[in-house]
Amino acid sequence: MIRVALAAAVRTLPRGAGLAYEPKFDGHRLVVVRTAQDVVLQARSGRIVTAAFPDLAAAARQLPAGTVLDGEVVVWHAGRTDFALVQRRAAAASAARAAVLAQRLPASYAAFDVLELAGLDVRTRPYERRRALLVDLLLPLGPPLQPVPMTTDPELAETWYATLPASGIEGLVVKRLDESYPAGRRSWRKLRHTDVADAAVIGFTGTPRCPLALVLVLPGDDEAPVVSSPLPAGLRTEMAAAVATLGEAAPAAATVTAIGLGEVPFRLLDPPLAAEVRRSSARHPPPEVLRLRTGL
Incomplete structure (x- = not known):
């Protein structure tokens, strides 16, 4: 290598x-x-x-x-x-x-x-x-x-x-x-040009076949996980494929606070994935997922 x-x-x-x-x-x-x-x-x-x-x-x-x-x-x-x-x-x-x-x-x-x-x-x-x-x-x-x-x-x-x-x-x-x-x-x-960083993807909202948003732990953030902005169609498809390779995701037993929505259920990922996100601050507005880090 x-x-x-x-x-x-x-x-x-x-x-x-x-x-x-x-x-x-x-x-x-x-x-x-x-x-x-x-x-x-x-x-x-x-x-x-x-x-x-x-x-x-x-x-x-x-x-x-x-x-x-x-x-x-x-x-x-x-x-x-x-x-x-x-x-x-x-x-x-x-x-x-x-x-x-x-x-x-x-x-x-x-x-x-x-x-x-x-x-x-x-x-x-x-x-x-x-x-x-x-x-x-x-x-x-x-x-x-x-x-x-x-x-x-x-x-x-x-x-x-x-x-x-x-x-x-x-x-x-x-x-x-x-x-x-x-x-x-x-x-x-x-x-x-933007505040871009890698974040840990510990889960997602929606279903394994149609993930709607990602639940993230941002670098340097010791507070609770945050929910990303809604995923565009291409990233939903890519995330669904990534979830499929990990096997069955945990049921929607955990909850997280989403801006404007309050407490929402999400499915945990084990092990977590990684994603590149854009954020203007730690929580407002929600971080935008730019891409999944799939190991390429």
Whole structure:
């Protein structure tokens, strides 16, 4: 398993000499490994997801053997990246289904680092040099393998931060030009537009086949669990599938206070799941579920 670099959240844009700024795409982290024989696609969790993205695997066969890239897989729809469509691609249950989805929902790979190039490990080289190698490698190939944009100008980065959300960009990632690849460490910094955090999903309202909202324990919140805002249709379907994989959920024996509704029954999950949520404060308004963390 290849350990990827991580980013720590910040609330303001870092400034100073020797910094680089990249757009943060709303997709799934993906490591592309071009071996001597074929291509392996690895998720951040270490799961091998090559079969789910045959279009990216085919494109990656153009890379020199012994090359490893770090980046994000995204699906573009109506001029913006659509995370739900990436989830749909990742959930393909068979090779035939994956091939159909690759035709209907082609994936793109936004590469932001190179770890190995033609058998040479370049992780110890400074980011500035790795970036140059990445651009030289991918620009002649073209889509769907593309280097993410990068600037060292904080004013341009501020403009990106203000204007790119319309394209589905979450924010910015900030890196030091002189830094080696920080595998497994939160050395990079990320600036997002919203207060986004991972929460524990301890249950849900509604039925196993039609979950209506999630019961969450928010990070740093020692009070009672909270109920999310109503789930959109896509997340209801995804949550129902997740519940089915866990087996029979507990009956609606517990209760939780929901804003505007009072005490409502909910079904407990064992073990809990995880979800990424957006919140403006701990409880008002209810947190919005952005996605389930399904292990990809």
